[in-house]
């Protein structure tokens with residue numbers, strides 16, 4: 001998608017180019033004929049620039065009904081699908097109206113009896129074009145906003161086997177992604193660090209898998225969730241072949257093991273068809289009692305100290321095996 005011009009930028013671009021336009025006309029022509037030819041060309045140029053720009057802008061947006069559901073969900077959360085579609089529709093309509101107004105004014109130009117009357121027709125056309133484009137100000141802003149937000153989204157390949165990390169904020173998801181893959185997400189010692197979705201790649205036995213880091217999601221009803229949380233939920237649903245549920249066994253992220261178990265159950269209910277594999281992180285900080293409690297709740301899980309890089313190999317192998325199980329036919333083909 002090209003940069004989106006503001007209404008003023010588009011108006012200035014069209015009018016500047018039309019005022020710079022030089023038309024070679026034989027000097028023997030009568031003044032009124034020359035004036036009409038000149039105004040005709042200027043009006044055509046303004047039409048060409050504005051209509052051309054608006055139409056190509058609309059065309060540059062992929063068909064919203066056929067994009068990957070992950071991106072459709074993202075667009076819905078970040079901008080709003082209906083809002084974007086309506087803006088695109090109105091911009092197309094504005095382009096058509098400018099085209100019609102141009103035709104009508106070129107017709108009026110024939111009746112002009114003096115160079116100044118010809119200039120009046122052109123001025124009236126320019127006035128209409130300005131106000132039509134100013135009327136698209138909000139719609140252009142919507143598209144500019146959409147372009148900004150969508151351009152930073154990660155490129156997800158729906159055909160590559162994908163593990164999505166889930167868990168409360170601060171359990172160490174980004175640290176794990178950082179250790180295991182090519183992605184370099186931000187990590188901080190306070191929760192809610194990851195506001196966006198980050199995608200890295202790992203090679204397991206000649207097989208590339210995608211690993212998706214998500215903002216921590218809280219065990220709350222949907223309407224109370226913020227945008228970052230909704231993004232995680234969308235990613236989980238659209239991208240995940242399996243979900244790696246990360247448990248902070250040391251509870252230093254501020255969430256008790258019981259709460260973490262409840263979140264896992266919430267995810268299981270939301271995605272009954274996804275395989276969820278739990279992993280114990282922050283083993284270095286966990287007490288024997290915490291480990292025992294965690295095993296009672298989650299069963300026996302791979303243990304990781306992500307910060308030290310311990311257990312990452314086993315994490316990768318376990319994820320690879322789980323993906324092989326759920327995506328067996330496709331992975332054998334690859």
Ligand SMILES: Nc1nc2c(ncn2[C@@H]2O[C@H](COP(=O)(O)OP(=O)(O)OP(=O)(O)O)[C@@H](O)[C@H]2O)c(=O)[nH]1
Pocket residue numbers: 168169170171172173174175176186187188189190191192193194195214215216217281282283284285304305306307308
């Ligand atoms: N001691 C110890 N600290 C860890 C371990 N794993 C992660 N941490 C620390 O825990 C903090 C949070 O880790 P992050 O990886 O940012 O957690 P996150 O789950 O991505 O958090 P959000 O993005 O907020 O959801 C950071 O300060 C990490 O350095 C670990 O195994 N041991």
Ligand SMILES: [Mg+2]
Pocket residue numbers: 173174175185186187193194213214215216
């Ligand atoms: Mg994170």
